[in-house]
Amino acid sequence: MATTCASAGHDHHDVYAAQCPCREVLDLLANKWSALAIGAMEEGPQRFGALQRRLEGVSPKVLTSTLRRLEEMGFVDRTIYPAVPLHVEYALTDLGRSVAQPLGQLRLWVENHIDEID
Incomplete structure (x- = not known):
């Protein structure tokens, strides 16, 4: 994701630029299942x-896909423990923990304001 999507003389990433790789990350993090999974993992490995x-309400297929994308982008670590049956845990990485707080604030805002939204 080191590609720069500079615009109008700026040398930083611009999520508003059509080809900016930031959009893929924003798409993942703005997804409700990603935001909820990250929040659930704040409590520790799951x-x-x-x-x-x-x-x-999440299907196994959607949860699997969400966890894979979070892992691919470095927000989640997947650890396999040799046991019968196989024991797999998902945990936030440092990057995942760094985004957990702003996502938590968004979830809290939604809970506090849902009655005001039509």
Whole structure:
């Protein structure tokens, strides 16, 4: 993601620029399942089943896809423990923890203002 999407003489990333790689990250983080999964993992490493129970309404397919994208972009670590049955845990990386706070503020804002929204 080191590509620069400078615009109008700026040498920084510009999420408003059509080809900016920031858009892919924003798309992932603005997704409700990503925001909820990151919030659930703030409590510590989580197994897939625990995440699925916590994120009521998410299908296994969507949760798998969300966790894979979060892992690919460096927000989540996936650890496999040799056991029978296989034990897999998902945990936030430093990058994931750094975005958890602003996403948490957004979730809190939504909960506090939902009654004002038509």
